[in-house]
Amino acid sequence: MTRPLLMIPGPIEFSEDVLAAMAQPTASHVDPAFIAIFGQALTDLRAVFLADDSYQPLILAGSGTLAMDTAAANLVEGGDRVLVVDTGYFSQRMAAICRRYGGIVDLLSAPPGDTISADQVAAQLPQAAYALVAVTHVDTSTGVLTDVAGISAAAKAAGALVIVDGVCAAAGEEMRQQAWGADVYFTASQKAIGVPPGLALLLASPAALGKWRARRTPVASYYSDWAEWLPIMAAYEGRRPAYFATPAVNLIVALGVSLRRILAEGMDDVFARHRLLGDAVKAGIAALGLGQVPTQPTHAAHTLTCPRYPAGVDASLLAHVRAAGAILAGGLHPAIRNDYFRIGHMGAVTANDVLATLAALERGLRRAGYPVEPGLALAAAQGVMVGGA
Ligand code: PMP
Numbered sequence: 001m002t003r004p005l006l007m008i009p010g011p012i013e014f015s016e017d018v019l020a021a022m023a024q025p026t027a028s029h030v031d032p033a034f035i036a037i038f039g040q041a042l043t044d045l046r047a048v049f050l051a052d053d054s055y056q057p058l059i060l061a062g063s064g065t066l067a068m069d070t071a072a073a074n075l076v077e078g079g080d081r082v083l084v085v086d087t088g089y090f091s092q093r094m095a096a097i098c099r100r101y102g103g104i105v106d107l108l109s110a111p112p113g114d115t116i117s118a119d120q121v122a123a124q125l126p127q128a129a130y131a132l133v134a135v136t137h138v139d140t141s142t143g144v145l146t147d148v149a150g151i152s153a154a155a156k157a158a159g160a161l162v163i164v165d166g167v168c169a170a171a172g173e174e175m176r177q178q179a180w181g182a183d184v185y186f187t188a189s190q191k192a193i194g195v196p197p198g199l200a201l202l203l204a205s206p207a208a209l210g211k212w213r214a215r216r217t218p219v220a221s222y223y224s225d226w227a228e229w230l231p232i233m234a235a236y237e238g239r240r241p242a243y244f245a246t247p248a249v250n251l252i253v254a255l256g257v258s259l260r261r262i263l264a265e266g267m268d269d270v271f272a273r274h275r276l277l278g279d280a281v282k283a284g285i286a287a288l289g290l291g292q293v294p295t296q297p298t299h300a301a302h303t304l305t306c307p308r309y310p311a312g313v314d315a316s317l318l319a320h321v322r323a324a325g326a327i328l329a330g331g332l333h334p335a336i337r338n339d340y341f342r343i344g345h346m347g348a349v350t351a352n353d354v355l356a357t358l359a360a361l362e363r364g365l366r367r368a369g370y371p372v373e374p375g376l377a378l379a380a381a382q383g384v385m386v387g388g389a
Contacts, residue, residue, distance in 0.1 A: 004322055007357045008329035009140045009168055009304040009344035010191035014254075015261065018195055018348075022254040029249055030241035037256045038236040038247065044259035048171055048193075049185055049203045050267060051178040056209055057237075058202040058229055059255070061248040064167040064188030066224070067200035068097050071163045071184045073221040074212045078102030080131040083124060083160070085116045087146055088139030089333050090165055098134065101220060106130075112142050112333050115299040118150025125158035131211070133160045137169035141333040143292070143306035143342070145173065145299050152181040161208055167191060170201070171262050172303040172346040174271040183208040189251060192274070192303060192346035194258040198251045261348070277345050277354050278302030280384040284358040284377035288365065293333075293340050303346040306331075308339055313368045317341065321364030326357040351385050 006013050027034040038059070045057040060066060076082060076098050084095040086109040095105045108124050110116050121133065133155040135146050152162045161183040166175060170187035171194070177185045182205070189199035204212075204226075212219075212226055219225040228244045235242030262270055282300065285292060285307045293306035309317065315330050318341060322328075329344070331337040343361075345354055358377040365372045 002325070005326045005353055005356055005360075007326050007343055007345065007353065009342055009346070010188070011197050012191065012194070012344055012347045012349070013353065014194055014196060015258070015348040017261070018254045018258045021257040022196065022250045024250070024253060026249050027253075029247050030243070032239075034249060034253070035236055035239055035241060038252050039239050041252060041256045041259055042233055042237045044256070044263060045201055045203060047263055048259060048267065049175065049177040051203055051205070054206050055178065056204045056230065056233065058200075058204070058226075058233055059247070059252060060200045060202075060224075060229065061198060061245070061251070062200045063190075063197060064165075064186075064200060065093070067167070067186035067188060067202055068094055068165060069221065070200065070202060070224040071186055072097045072101050072103070073219050073224040074226045075132060075161065075163065075184065075208060076101040076103040077215055077217055079104065081106070081128045082132045082134060083108060083121070083128075083130045085121060085133065085135040085146060085151060086110065087115055087136055087142060087144040088112065089141035090139050090167070091134070091136045094134045094136065094163075094165060098132070103132070110144070112336050113144065113293045113295045115144050115146055115294075116151075118147050118154045121151045122154040122157070125154060125160065130155075130158065130160045132163060134163045134165070136165040137175065138166075138173060138301040138303055140168040140304065140342070143294050143301045143304050145169075145294075145301045148175065148182060149180040156181050161211055168301070168303055168346075171270060172274040173301065177203060178205070189255060191344075193255070194261070194347040195251060195254045198248050199255060274302045274346060276385060277349055277351065278305065280351070280354055280381040281305045281343060281345055281358065283384045284361075284381040287376045287380035288362070288372060293336065303344065305343045305345070306340050307343070309341065310365075310370050313365065313370050314338065315341070317364055317368045320367040321360050324360035324363040324367070326360035328357075328361075354381060354385075
């Protein structure tokens with residue numbers, strides 16, 4: 001029996017060269033060869049997020065939640081007004097973190113499956129002296145994509161900084177951090193960046209660093225404090241040894257390989273591949289007669305798909321699909337948790353992976369008692385891929 005494909009919205013299938021890099025003997029964190037790899041990864045992160053040298057990269061040992069925590073710990077000060085654009089579970093987590101650091105948080109909440117437009121954000125911004133706007137690029141609990149460019153422009157016009165949770169988007173959805181004016185963009189290693197879980201990756205704009213430098217109060221998190229990390233990141237990029245807390249050496253070596261792969265493909269091609277494969281999955285799901293959580297295709301993510309269970313089918317479907325060869329994820333948003341499931345398609349994902357997953361879904365649906373004409377989803381997905389080739 002072959003191993004089923006891991007097609008959840010992170011962790012994902014990792015490429016063999018990334019896994020092989022992880023398996024190398026662990027180097028000293030101050031070994032010159034490792035310093036060079038870490039330094040290059042910091043530089044490459046800017047290229048992947050499409051920002052220049054004035055932006056500060058950080059690579060930390062921890063998950064995506066640490067990236068969220070680091071952004072808030074350094075940028076939110078007691079009494080700061082924060083507007084959280086709420087498109088699901090992870091936006092609400094960001095709100096909770098901002099409150100933990102003393103932020104006064106207002107939520108602009110969309111019903112599950114809806115998005116919040118840049119116009120809605122622009123209309124809310126004059127209501128208070130917002131210091132920060134936080135937005136989730138792709139909310140993994142709803143598959144909803146937000147207009148980061150439009151929301152960032154609205155925030156800038158109102159004098160607020162923008163924090164973007166790109167955990168389920170970075171290196172998949174189109175993202176141009178500098179051109180779009182996002183001040184902190186962050187992700188985690190286990191999604192489209194293509195490295196096993198354990199790294200938090202952030203890129204901060206000069207304006208974000210300026211707000212941090214102007215703080216009146218110390219950063220309340222010891223581990224996240226940029227005062228500790230910025231000299232370390234500068235040292236590694238300058239190919240000098242430094243220590244604050246031991247970096248995740250093997251993960252960073254693997255990250256170096258994955259970032260090189262992403263840049264070799266080219267960011268525009270990476271975005272286009274995710275768009276095409278995402279559209280192919282969605283066409284397959286529609287052909288099967290299943291609805292989707294995002295209420296409009298225009299705000300549906302390309303890194304994951306959130307199909308609704310058809311009538312008479314529940315979460316037991318996922319075991320059938322797994323037996324047929326693909327591991328999918330259940331629902332996450334508390335309000336609709338039992339109504340839908342999630343298919344991740346990001347990172348090194350290929351057309352083959354997408355077709356194998358839809359085929360496993362067809363077989364799983366039949367075993368779950370839902371009538372499927374074999375090949376229906378595959379034909380629809382192929383139609384998109386042939387059209388886009
Ligand atoms: N934000 C988003 C959009 C996510 O999808 C996730 C993880 N699924 C997180 C934050 C938190 O990341 P982690 O689970 O790695 O802490």
